[in-house]
Amino acid sequence: MIVPLGKSLVADELPILERHGLSMWEYVVLNALDERPTRTQSALADAIGADKTRIIPVLDELQRRRLIKRRPDESDRRVRLLSLTADGLRVRTATQAEIQRGEEERLRALTPTQRRGFLAGLQILSAAAGDADR
Amino acid sequence: MIVPLGKSLVADELPILERHGLSMWEYVVLNALDERPTRTQSALADAIGADKTRIIPVLDELQRRRLIKRRPDESDRRVRLLSLTADGLRVRTATQAEIQRGEEERLRALTPTQRRGFLAGLQILSAAAGDADR
DNA sequence: TATTGTTATACTCTATAACTATA
DNA sequence: TATAGTTATAGAGTATAACAATA
Numbered sequence: 001m002i003v004p005l006g007k008s009l010v011a012d013e014l015p016i017l018e019r020h021g022l023s024m025w026e027y028v029v030l031n032a033l034d035e036r037p038t039r040t041q042s043a044l045a046d047a048i049g050a051d052k053t054r055i056i057p058v059l060d061e062l063q064r065r066r067l068i069k070r071r072p073d074e075s076d077r078r079v080r081l082l083s084l085t086a087d088g089l090r091v092r093t094a095t096q097a098e099i100q101r102g103e104e105e106r107l108r109a110l111t112p113t114q115r116r117g118f119l120a121g122l123q124i125l126s127a128a129a130g131d132a133d134r
Numbered sequence: 135m136i137v138p139l140g141k142s143l144v145a146d147e148l149p150i151l152e153r154h155g156l157s158m159w160e161y162v163v164l165n166a167l168d169e170r171p172t173r174t175q176s177a178l179a180d181a182i183g184a185d186k187t188r189i190i191p192v193l194d195e196l197q198r199r200r201l202i203k204r205r206p207d208e209s210d211r212r213v214r215l216l217s218l219t220a221d222g223l224r225v226r227t228a229t230q231a232e233i234q235r236g237e238e239e240r241l242r243a244l245t246p247t248q249r250r251g252f253l254a255g256l257q258i259l260s261a262a263a264g265d266a267d268r
Numbered sequence: 269t270a271t272t273g274t275t276a277t278a279c280t281c282t283a284t285a286a287c288t289a290t291a
Numbered sequence: 292t293a294t295a296g297t298t299a300t301a302g303a304g305t306a307t308a309a310c311a312a313t314a
Contacts, residue, residue, distance in 0.1 A: 001260040003144065004183055008263035035160050041273065049138055051306065056274065066224040078272040078313045110255050117251010118259075121244050125252075126135040128243050129142035176295065185283065190297065212295045264278045271314075279306075286300075 012102050019065060020095045025050065025058045026067075030092040033084045040079045049133070067091060144250045148238050154229045159192045160201075161185065164226040167202060174213045183267070201225060 010024070017027055028048050038044040041059065044050040059082070062068040067088035073079045084092065107115055144158070151161055162182050172178040175193065179186040193216070196202040201222035207213045218226070241249055 001256055001271075002136060003140040005256070005260045005263050006140045007183070008267055009136060011267070040271095042271085049141070052272085053274075054305070076272085076314070106259060106262065108302090109258050114251045114255045114258070117248045118255025121248045121252025122135055122139070123256075124243050124248070126139045126242060128240065129139050133142055133145070133156075174295065186296075187284085187298085188282070210291070210295085214296075269314100272312085273310105274312100275308105275310075278293080278307100279304105281302100283300105283302075284314075285298105285300080288292100288296085290296100291292100291294075 009103075009106075013099055016098050016102070017095065018100075020091055021065075022091065022095060023058070025055065026062055027092075028066070029055060029058055029062060029097060030067065030084065030088055031096070033082055034089060034092055038082050041082065044082060062088070137186060143237075143240075147233055150232050150236070151229065154225055154232075156225070156229060157192070157201075159189065160196055161226075161229060163189060163192055163196060164201065164218065165230070167216055168226055172216050173207070175216065178216060196222070201239055 013027075014024070017024060022030070026051075032038065032048050036045065036047075041055065042052045045055050048055075057114060059068065059070060063070050065087075066085055069083045070080050073081050086130065100129055107118075110118060146156070147161075151158060157163070162184075163178065166178060166182050170181075172181065175189065176186045182189075193202065193204060197204050199221075200219055203217045203219055204214050207215050221228065233249050241252075244252060
């Protein structure tokens with residue numbers, strides 16, 4: 001049940017992302033960079049469950065559009081320091097707000113108790129899954 | 135959160151499926167055929183959210199291994215009637231039991247209330263998503 | 269020697285279009 | 292003409308291997 005539900009949620013998000021000019025991976029990267037500062041591209045890839053080779057074109061594009069900054073670390077010139085720009089934060093916030101409105105819409109089908117249980121359960125299972133995958 | 139959780143669950147299931155000699159699509163087909171008899175391959179593909187072209191090699195393989203029966207409908211010889219064999223039902227039941235044990239394991243991280251809410255919410259949202267995708 | 273980032277390549281999965289046989 | 296099933300092909304997404312720069 002979970003996988004098809006995920007697909008359905010993604011299908012809802014795609015038009016929203018497109019309106020904001022973002023691909024799914026670009027949106028995931030903006031979210032990850034906003035939540036916790038990430039020092040290396042490998043760590044970022046790990047954090048979002050992507051391959052390090054796969055996010056490179058994503059970072060290239062985000063940098064080109066000035067949504068992220070990516071500069072070499074002076075103390076270890078192999079690593080690139082990644083951070084959101086003001087524009088990047090703005091786009092991320094606007095996009096996330098719109099997506100959350102859609103999610104609220106879906107959650108209206110649940111009673112308050114179901115809703116609380118569902119969200120709590122989801123967070124716990126999600127965190128446990130993240131731990132297990134390391 | 136849902137998509138990565140789904141990936142993690144699938145990652146758990148794959149070794150189980152492999153032990154029973156099933157691919158993910160083969161398992162999904164066996165489950166669908168067990169739950170409701172399906173008259174046409176197109177309807178089956180729709181029911182499991184797959185393309186009708188994609189399940190053909192799956193059906194070929196399941197038929198070759200005598201896990202399903204697939205015979206032409208005499209009243210409309212364009213359609214193939216699909217059904218589970220006794221072997222197919224056996225494999226499906228054994229595999230599902232093992233997968234559900236793994237899921238029980240995960241759900242142990244939840245309190246009884248969270249668990250009830252999570253499962254109820256999941257069913258409701260999943261059904262709503264299935265309806266919306268038609 | 270090990271690690272970060274990168275590029276090129278191969279592989280898998282999925283979607284599209286075209287064909288056949290029946291209706 | 293329309294539909295069920297099939298085949299072949301192209302495309303997207305993903306993973307693997309090899310490389311340059313730096314430690």
